[in-house]
Amino acid sequence: MPQRINVVEGIMSVNDRLAQENRTRLDRAGVFSLNLMASPGAGKTSLIECTLKALKDKLSIAVIDGDIATSIDADRAAAAGALAVQVNTGGECHLDAVKIRDALSQLPLGGEITGREIDLLVVENVGNLVCPASFHLGTHKSILIASIPEGDDKPYKYPGMYSGVDALVINKIDLLPYVTFRMDFFRKGVEVLNPGLVTFLVSCRTGEGMDAWLAWILTELEQYKAGRDL
Amino acid sequence: MHELSVTESILEISLRHAAPAKAKRITDLYLVIGQLSSIIDDSVQFYWDILAKDTVAEGARLHFKRIPAELLCKTCDHHYSPDSENLLCPHCKGTDVSVIAGKEFFLESIEVET
Numbered sequence A: 001m002p003q004r005i006n007v008v009e010g011i012m013s014v015n016d017r018l019a020q021e022n023r024t025r026l027d028r029a030g031v032f033s034l035n036l037m038a039s040p041g042a043g044k045t046s047l048i049e050c051t052l053k054a055l056k057d058k059l060s061i062a063v064i065d066g067d068i069a070t071s072i073d074a075d076r077a078a079a080a081g082a083l084a085v086q087v088n089t090g091g092e093c094h095l096d097a098v099k100i101r102d103a104l105s106q107l108p109l110g111g112e113i114t115g116r117e118i119d120l121l122v123v124e125n126v127g128n129l130v131c132p133a134s135f136h137l138g139t140h141k142s143i144l145i146a147s148i149p150e151g152d153d154k155p156y157k158y159p160g161m162y163s164g165v166d167a168l169v170i171n172k173i174d175l176l177p178y179v180t181f182r183m184d185f186f187r188k189g190v191e192v193l194n195p196g197l198v199t200f201l202v203s204c205r206t207g208e209g210m211d212a213w214l215a216w217i218l219t220e221l222e223q224y225k226a227g228r229d230l
Numbered sequence B: 001m002h003e004l005s006v007t008e009s010i011l012e013i014s015l016r017h018a019a020p021a022k023a024k025r026i027t028d029l030y031l032v033i034g035q036l037s038s039i040i041d042d043s044v045q046f047y048w049d050i051l052a053k054d055t056v057a058e059g060a061r062l063h064f065k066r067i068p069a070e071l072l073c074k075t076c077d078h079h080y081s082p083d084s085e086n087l088l089c090p091h092c093k094g095t096d097v098s099v100i101a102g103k104e105f106f107l108e109s110i111e112v113e114t
Helices: A013-029 A042-056 A072-080 A095-105 A159-163 A171-179 A181-191 A210-229 B004-021 B041-051
Strands: A002-010 A031-039 A061-067 A082-087 A120-124 A141-147 A167-171 A197-202 B025-034 B061-067 B071-074 B097-101 B104-114
Touching: A002 A013, A002 A210, A002 B004, A013 A095, A013 B004, A031 A042, A042 A061, A042 A120, A042 A167, A061 A072, A061 A095, A082 A095, A082 A159, A082 B071, A095 A171, A159 A181, A181 B071, A197 A210, B025 B097, B041 B061, B061 B097
Parallel strands: A031 A120, A031 A141, A061 A082, A061 A120, A141 A167, A167 A197, B025 B061
Antiparallel strands: A002 B104, B025 B104, B071 B097
């Protein structure tokens, strides 16, 4: 007998459930976490390096690096002073909640080792402007890094990514004099998708604009910790 | 590009819902996909044929209901369907808009043989 069964279940619900478990685990350990997303070459690892350099004396920072292959990024993060875990996706174009759950178990959450607890976890997603937007990881804030040489049409081409993030870092602004990039056109596209999005103009190479980005992280971290103490 | 993981999810959800009905076979799946959710039907079908093999869902037909994007301008209340190059409100050129439709991504129902 043919029979119609109503399902009405979100296709991402399995991942979303696991993401919620990751969030609970991070909250229990008091670790504030960021998910960095960008196209390949936008400067995710460079931004992490600059951030580590500036904050490593103030905070204990862990990094989870997602890539299809190699441990190049985790090595760079470790060299810059982070506790780094590399996750190789073996061809998958994004990190998902399962990968983060496995990576979290390699980190000392909840003070099981002596020494400082982790204050901040930075997840470096696989370089891609499509897929990472659909897979929640359980992190507290999603950050998109755009870069000047990518071109100013990216918000229009990747609306899913631009509409879902909590902050935007526009990197490589030192290249503005050499590249055709209509900042107004770019920012108008962003404004439609994500009105009032917190935006930082930076150059990881020259260090320009980094102060505002670092201050934002510290403020968000403080608010997070204050919220936990309530 | 992430159709493999998405298709795995679709299979997991449909098998889970078919089991309590003691379905011998899942014949049809009805999926609802918004224009803004960037999923390619053909790729889902391609992975489906591989993943569903040797399950009760083998050979099931996939039906995709596409929901076009609809935006509402919060400045002038204009309701419109955007084209990909221009998301601004075509009426007042405003940028403060909300998404009314187009983000859907769920399995609505399945048809089974019991």
